[in-house]
Amino acid sequence: MTRPRVRLDLPRAPRRSLLPEYDPEAFGRLSERVARFLGTGRFIVWMTLVIILWVLWNVFAPDNLRFDQYPFIFLTLMLSLQASYAAPLILLAQNRQDDRDRVTHEQDRKQNERSIADTEYLTREIAALRMGLGEVATRDWIRSEFQDLIKEMDERRLFPAERDEGDR
Secondary structure: OOOOOOOOOOOOOOOOOOOOOOOHHHHHHHHHHHHHHHOOHHHHHHHHHHHHHHHHHHHHOOHHHOOOOOOOHHHHHHHHHHHHHHHHHHHHHHHHHHHHHHHHHHHHHHHHHHHHHHHHHHHHHHHHHHHHHHOOOOHHHHHHHHHHHHHHHHHHOOOHHHHHHHHO
């Protein structure tokens, strides 16, 4: 008996499973909706009303219509069942929120790094421009240089004719 050759270039055929298949995203969204409802005042009010009605019915209803006698064991069982389903659903919703927060935090961190890099680049560019402007002749500097040259030329008497005309 030789084993059939497995082709690695083709995906495996899906296996049949005895377990039911479900969409994890759909289940996650459902758990978030349930957890969101369990965390509201509306849920607390409804749960309180149900418990009050349960207790009142089982205390004041005729004996043949009561379904849970005084120690209210069935009520305790129902509340335990509700809590046993609510806790994992809340944890699942919190885990999904943690995953979303982690992704958001990572994106924010990368955006901050890019902003810091951009700011540092712009700072270097502004510093280079300032240094470059230090070497550029401005209008005031050129004017002061011309005035200095005129004074120096005046002192050397390169323009004696203008001086003589001013004296007359």
